[in-house]
Amino acid sequence: MKIFSGRANRPLAEEIARYLKTTLGNAVISQFSDGEISVKYDENIRGIDVFIVQPTIPPGDNIMELLLMIDAARRASAKRITAVIPYFGYARQDRKDQPRVALSAKLMANLISTAGADRVLTMDLHSPSIQGFFDIPFDHLYGSPIFIDRIKKMKSERFVVVAPDVGSLKRARAYANRLGAELALVDKKRSGPNNVETVTLIGEVKNKDVFLVDDMIDTAGTLCRAAELIHNSGSRNIIATCTHAILSGNAVSRLQESYISNVMVSDTLFVPDDKKVEKIEVLSSAFLFGEAIYRIHHEESISSLFDS
DSSP: EEEEEOOHHHHHHHHHHHHHHOOOOOOOEETTTOOOOEEEEEEETTTOOOEEEOOOOOOOOHHHHHHHHHHHHHHTTSSHHHHHESSSSTTTTSSSTTTTOOHHHHHHHHHHHHHHOOOOEEEESGGGGGGGGGGSSSSESSHHHHHHHHHHTTOOSSSEEHHHHHHHHHHHHHHHHTOOOOOEEEEEEEEEEEEEEEEESSOOOOSSEEEEEEEEEEHHHHHHHHHHHHHHHHHSSSEEEEEEEEOTTTTTHHHHHHSOEEEEEEESSSOOOGGGGTTTTEOOHHHHHHHHHHHTTTTTSSSHHOOO
């Protein structure tokens, strides 16, 4: 078994390797002056079980880098190639909700399979149905173990788990069940991408601590609008837990000015120092990916990982 990393989130790959008591393999990734990407494995991988760690967050270079690493491994006669994609990009475009639009999530699945991946490992898909776009084995991890223990250590007596939109309801219900907490929902209406028009709270949050649960923070508009509504409904404290910290545009300043006291995110995406503000707490996902990689390599059950 050998683990290789693209350039999108090398610190996570290094931490996964440390968990597995190994080091990252040698892969040389460079670019020509026009931006064309070149990939070369600087060691023999013939007959090796290869794991490539690379989130596919835009821009397209990160996706292209993953595809080239998969193709190079296939042509180098790797025994099996697993694409470890901590954050699966273009997952929000998983259906035709308007005429004449691309089904981008399906296209990403086709590209990864065609490049030569034998298996995919990812975490907290924006839409779990994307698993059906792949005709190769697909392992979907849940980020809840990263946050559940941290939430329990807060020892809050009266708290409620809130889904900031309908799409997050199933995820929030799973958190509420594991924490023995009540559940509430913020129903929102969008007027366009990244633009929330109206929000309505369904549930009781007065005099309670609130945990907002979502899969990603992009512009932070949804979370901040939900937090404002929850605050105005009489909550005591608001904490957000989100697996993927995209933090695009003015998301960080929005969070700083919001009613959210603490934002817990994982390191599935690299969070630069200028975005690690006081409110944002980055938790490691390496133990989950490391354990999943170990079990895939040794042909053990992944689902039992969540049972324990």
